[in-house]
Amino acid sequence: MDIINDMVVRFANVNGTGSASANNMFAKTIFRMGIPVSPKNIFPSNIQGLPTWYEVRINKDGYLGRRTGIDLLVGVNPQSLKKDIASVKSGGYFVYDSTRKLHAEFIREDINYIGIPMMKLSMEHYQVPRLQQLFKNIIYVGALVALLDIEMKVIKNIVDEQFAKKPKLIPNNYKALDLGYDFAKANYECPLKYRLERMDGVGDSILIEGNEATGLGAIYGGATVMAWYPITPSTSVAKGFETHCKKLRVDADGRKNYAFVQAEDELAAMGMVIGATWNGSRAFTATSGPGVSLMSEFIGLAYFAEIPVTLVNVQRGGPSTGMPTRTQQPDIISTIYASHGDTKHISLFPSTPTECFEMMADCLDLADRFQTPVMMISDLDLGMNSHMCPPLKWDDTRKYDRGKVYDAEDLERIKEFGRYLDVDDDGICYRTIPGTHPTKGSFFTRGTSRDEYAKYTEDGDTYVRVVNRLLKKWETAKSYVPIPEVTEAKEKTDMGIIFFGTTRYSALEAMDLFEKEGIYLDALRIKAVPFNQTVEDFINSHEQIFVIEQNRDGQMRSVLMNELDADPKKLTAILNYDGMPITAATIMERIGQHLPALV
Amino acid sequence: MTYIKPTFRHPGLKKNKVGYVRADYEGAISTLCAGCGHDSISGAIVQACFEMSVEPHRLAKLSGIGCSSKTPTYFLSNSHGFNSVHGRMPSVTTGANMANRDLIYLGVSGDGDTASIGMGQFVHAVRRNLNMAYIVMNNGCYGLTKGQDSATTDFGSISKSSGLNDSFQAIDLVGMALELGATFVGRSFSGDKDQLVPMIKAAMSHPGFAFIDCISPCVTFNNNKGSTKSYQFVRDHQEATSTIDFVPHEEEITVDYEAGTSTSVALHDGSKIHLDKLSPNWDPTDRYSAVMRLQEAKLTGDILTGLLYIDPKSRGLHDLMKTSKRPLNSLQEEDLCPGSAALEGINAGFR
Ligand SMILES: Cc1ncc(C[n+]2csc(CCOP(=O)(O)OP(=O)(O)O)c2C)c(N)n1
Ligand code: SF4
Ligand SMILES: [Mg+2]
Numbered sequence: 031m032d033i034i035n036d037m038v039v040r041f042a043n044v045n046g047t048g049s050a051s052a053n054n055m056f057a058k059t060i061f062r063m064g065i066p067v068s069p070k071n072i073f074p075s076n077i078q079g080l081p082t083w084y085e086v087r088i089n090k091d092g093y094l095g096r097r098t099g100i101d102l103l104v105g106v107n108p109q110s111l112k113k114d115i116a117s118v119k120s121g122g123y124f125v126y127d128s129t130r131k132l133h134a135e136f137i138r139e140d141i142n143y144i145g146i147p148m149m150k151l152s153m154e155h156y157q158v159p160r161l162q163q164l165f166k167n168i169i170y171v172g173a174l175v176a177l178l179d180i181e182m183k184v185i186k187n188i189v190d191e192q193f194a195k196k197p198k199l200i201p202n203n204y205k206a207l208d209l210g211y212d213f214a215k216a217n218y219e220c221p222l223k224y225r226l227e228r229m230d231g232v233g234d235s236i237l238i239e240g241n242e243a244t245g246l247g248a249i250y251g252g253a254t255v256m257a258w259y260p261i262t263p264s265t266s267v268a269k270g271f272e273t274h275c276k277k278l279r280v281d282a283d284g285r286k287n288y289a290f291v292q293a294e295d296e297l298a299a300m301g302m303v304i305g306a307t308w309n310g311s312r313a314f315t316a317t318s319g320p321g322v323s324l325m326s327e328f329i330g331l332a333y334f335a336e337i338p339v340t341l342v343n344v345q346r347g348g349p350s351t352g353m354p355t356r357t358q359q360p361d362i363i364s365t366i367y368a369s370h371g372d373t374k375h376i377s378l379f380p381s382t383p384t385e386c387f388e389m390m391a392d393c394l395d396l397a398d399r400f401q402t403p404v405m406m407i408s409d410l411d412l413g414m415n416s417h418m419c420p421p422l423k424w425d426d427t428r429k430y431d432r433g434k435v436y437d438a439e440d441l442e443r444i445k446e447f448g449r450y451l452d453v454d455d456d457g458i459c460y461r462t463i464p465g466t467h468p469t470k471g472s473f474f475t476r477g478t479s480r481d482e483y484a485k486y487t488e489d490g491d492t493y494v495r496v497v498n499r500l501l502k503k504w505e506t507a508k509s510y511v512p513i514p515e516v517t518e519a520k521e522k523t524d525m526g527i528i529f530f531g532t533t534r535y536s537a538l539e540a541m542d543l544f545e546k547e548g549i550y551l552d553a554l555r556i557k558a559v560p561f562n563q564t565v566e567d568f569i570n571s572h573e574q575i576f577v578i579e580q581n582r583d584g585q586m587r588s589v590l591m592n593e594l595d596a597d598p599k600k601l602t603a604i605l606n607y608d609g610m611p612i613t614a615a616t617i618m619e620r621i622g623q624h625l626p627a628l629v
Numbered sequence: 630m631t632y633i634k635p636t637f638r639h640p641g642l643k644k645n646k647v648g649y650v651r652a653d654y655e656g657a658i659s660t661l662c663a664g665c666g667h668d669s670i671s672g673a674i675v676q677a678c679f680e681m682s683v684e685p686h687r688l689a690k691l692s693g694i695g696c697s698s699k700t701p702t703y704f705l706s707n708s709h710g711f712n713s714v715h716g717r718m719p720s721v722t723t724g725a726n727m728a729n730r731d732l733i734y735l736g737v738s739g740d741g742d743t744a745s746i747g748m749g750q751f752v753h754a755v756r757r758n759l760n761m762a763y764i765v766m767n768n769g770c771y772g773l774t775k776g777q778d779s780a781t782t783d784f785g786s787i788s789k790s791s792g793l794n795d796s797f798q799a800i801d802l803v804g805m806a807l808e809l810g811a812t813f814v815g816r817s818f819s820g821d822k823d824q825l826v827p828m829i830k831a832a833m834s835h836p837g838f839a840f841i842d843c844i845s846p847c848v849t850f851n852n853n854k855g856s857t858k859s860y861q862f863v864r865d866h867q868e869a870t871s872t873i874d875f876v877p878h879e880e881e882i883t884v885d886y887e888a889g890t891s892t893s894v895a896l897h898d899g900s901k902i903h904l905d906k907l908s909p910n911w912d913p914t915d916r917y918s919a920v921m922r923l924q925e926a927k928l929t930g931d932i933l934t935g936l937l938y939i940d941p942k943s944r945g946l947h948d949l950m951k952t953s954k955r956p957l958n959s960l961q962e963e964d965l966c967p968g969s970a971a972l973e974g975i976n977a978g979f980r
Binding site for chain 1: 684685686687689691701702706707708709710711712713714717719720721722723724725726727728729731732749750752753950951952953954957958960962964965966967968969971972975976979980
């Protein structure tokens with residue numbers, strides 16, 4: 031029986047050989063055929079030479095989480111050949127470069143081999159060695175067009191778009207596609223039993239990387255200063271911001287309505303953000319775990335001196351340098367509670383690029399509203415992989431929430447100015463921006479304890495008043511942060527799952543699969559800390575809750591216990607932390623161990 | 630503890646061009662040790678700002694951590710101030726400056742704050758030619774943590790808490806700034822107001838990074854016999870490159886200088902720095918001659934002070950980055966948000 035629009039295709043390449051663009055082309059073509067697709071880069075911390083993989087899940091039902099079990103693998107990396115062949119599912123296909131014969135030790139009886147003489151074809155048609163290497167990649171894509179029944183017209187359109195500015199390159203790319211296609215057609219029965227068929231499964235979705243959407247969100251949210259220091263997997267946030275700023279934020283006279291500063295390190299990046307927001311701009315930084323560690327002292331300053339900060343943490347595998355090119359959710363505690371002393375920070379957890387865009391603008395609003403650091407906690411999987419998601423939307427009637435800022439007129443009007451006076455009794459005070467008024471509203475910003483008028487004090491009562499007011503602010507924030515997404519099971523149940531961020535994909539898939547087995551789980555996706563009432567209610571209304579996350583220590587579970595005094599016995603940690611995106615199968619297997627019904 | 634000063638003002642006090650009296654530039658009463666050099670520098674800042682007719686609210690004062698970094702509380706209470714974290718004032722000032730190019734940025738730091746924990750940020754602020762005046766109140770020790778040696782403690786110097794430094798050579802911030810390409814480099818002494826006040830004015834007018842290394846004795850831990858940062862030692866060894874006068878752009882030079890021994894440097898805003906009694910073989914706009922003079926002074930055991938180098942063609946960071954002439958913090962939603970129509974096109978690019 032043919033298997034249509036449901037498979038995992040993996041490419042095994044050598045890093046730095048130009049395979050990325052060919053592989054992206056493959057995924058985009060499937061997307062344009064209306065088929066839900068979810069590509070993932072599995073790459074080394076290396077620029078050239080080490081193995082890299084690109085894994086594409088194609089799923090007609092729209093399940094976009096990672097799935098193990100490779101149906102077709104294109105293996106062009108001799109270093110990883112053995113491992114790659116072993117990774118193919120029984121009955122699956124291994125597509126390889128047959129320029130050289132496969133050694134007998136690589137032959138498995140239970141899989142199918144498809145040899146395409148990629149390098150040979152390339153060398154026969156292209157002279158320059160660099161091009162031979164590049165077009166070898168396009169040749170295997172061409173072969174897949176035949177093998178999987180991809181629409182050639184669609185992929186050639188993509189070539190046209192990609193080389194619109196260098197049309198001379200188009201014929202060579204076409205030729206490479208045709209070479210692979212013709213060879214496969216002539217030598218193999220095409221299509222294979224795994225094949226693709228145009229469908230209407232993507233609607234008006236877009237295919238975009240989370241980090242680029244984050245950069246765009248910062249532009250739409252009105253950020254004018256970005257300070258950053260390169261670190262995988264956050265660097266493309268900076269790139270996204272800058273690339274789109276060049277198009278969207280330059281005046282007719284060529285002057286920029288933004289400042290993009292590559293700092294000397296993460297400490298400086300955070301200092302710059304603090305200086306800029308203190309001075310009335312919207313500013314942000316993007317980093318990963320090691321960067322957050324370095325920024326910690328400054329984060330405490332911003333918390334205590336009450337300065338808006340927006341920090342994007344695109345998490346990667348820790349601790350230390352850890353697995354810099356693998357995904358995890360390991361910085362939940364260290365980001366929410368970053369810095370010494372009693373600190374805690376408003377944090378948002380996007381799970382799609384669309385949410386990266388929206389939440390980034392929300393973070394900038396929240397930072398101004400609450401005059402405090404606001405964290406957007408994403409991860410490598412979301413940030414650096416393309417995800418199929420709803421289009422980015424902006425409501426033109428939306429106004430930036432610049433929070434409580436006195437301007438010159440306000441200062442004339444009010445009786446007295448105290449930077450840290452809780453005038454509205456919500457824990458949030460009014461600030462002034464330097465340069466506002468000649469004689470009123472100036473104050474001294476400091477990280478030392480101070481009174482309501484920003485005067486230095488070591489008085490214990492005053493200190494307690496100030497830090498308790500910060501807690502009141504935290505309470506106020508509960509009604510401002512995004513509320514969680516609750517998905518109820520088809521039948522009433524006292525079991526639930528809690529998850530956040532990219533775990534969403536596989537968690538929802540697992541929920542559906544469980545349902546088919548007659549096991550019902552309600553689901554709650556956390557979108558923000560502080561937790562609002564919905565989270566508390568969800569925990570209270572279920573007997574057993576599985577907290578699914580991608581770290582070793584069940585960090586979000588700890589935060590739930592810490593912030594809500596939730597009963598630890600009720601909360602079971604379901605964890606995956608091998609650096610690969612969590613799968614529905616893993617979730618089911620690990621939850622299954624706790625379900626008597628399945629034993 | 631911070632004391633509130635009596636606010637009574639004598640009606641006959643002299644006002645400057647923007648209508649402020651000198652007291653408007655003062656701050657809270659200092660809580661530093663009596664006689665601390667840092668207080669004299671605060672006084673010089675007050676005088677410079679008053680005489681220059683700076684509007685206090687158009688200046689932002691920033692610092693790191695240390696006795697020196699406390700001083701912004703003791704001057705310009707009508708200016709916004711920011712006491713940041715140890716060694717990180719340059720980055721906070723960079724961000725502030727990015728947000729509003731129109732304010733004057735005055736950064737104050739210590740030798741510990743700059744030459745140790747904050748060295749990296751200092752170096753990069755120089756490299757970016759950030760438009761700010763940066764004053765290091767250099768006492769050759771960590772005052773606030775009770776007098777430990779700092780990276781500017783001279784070899785052979787003796788201090789109360791650390792004794793004789795017979796281990797490490799000092800980092801000379803002035804020499805380093807020159808090497809790094811700083812566009813304004815001066816050294817002064819807290820006890821020499823005649824030199825320091827005009828130098829601060831010039832630094833605040835300079836479009837770019839203006840660095841002043843100001844020797845500022847710590848009376849409590851490093852003013853003893855044998856210390857190279859004591860009042861006595863500096864008075865005995867100070868050698869100035871020239872005298873310095875700062876002439877604001879609308880004023881005329883009224884003093885007669887002797888021909889051949891003086892020079893004027895015109896600044897971007899039309900003001901002038903006038904230098905008299907020039908050192909031989911030294912030209913304030915020639916970096917090489919400044920480096921040479923500095924080395925010569927080192928050999929003779931002198932402390933070279935005065936304006937050492939200025940690049941009259943300096944351009945600040947905003948010009949290098951081609952940012953909007955309007956301060957970024959004044960841009961509104963309509964300037965910043967591309968709107969839903971533009972987003973349609975962006976979405977289309979991802980299909
Ligand atoms: C991260 C950090 N480490 C250490 C300190 C303690 N500390 C406070 S001031 C200071 C040294 C200040 O020396 P300097 O900058 O020369 O200022 P001075 O007091 O001499 O004017 C140190 C080490 C601190 N505040 N923060
Ligand atoms: S300890 Fe030294 S530097 Fe600090 S206030 Fe006293 S004299 Fe000044
Ligand atoms: Mg010192």
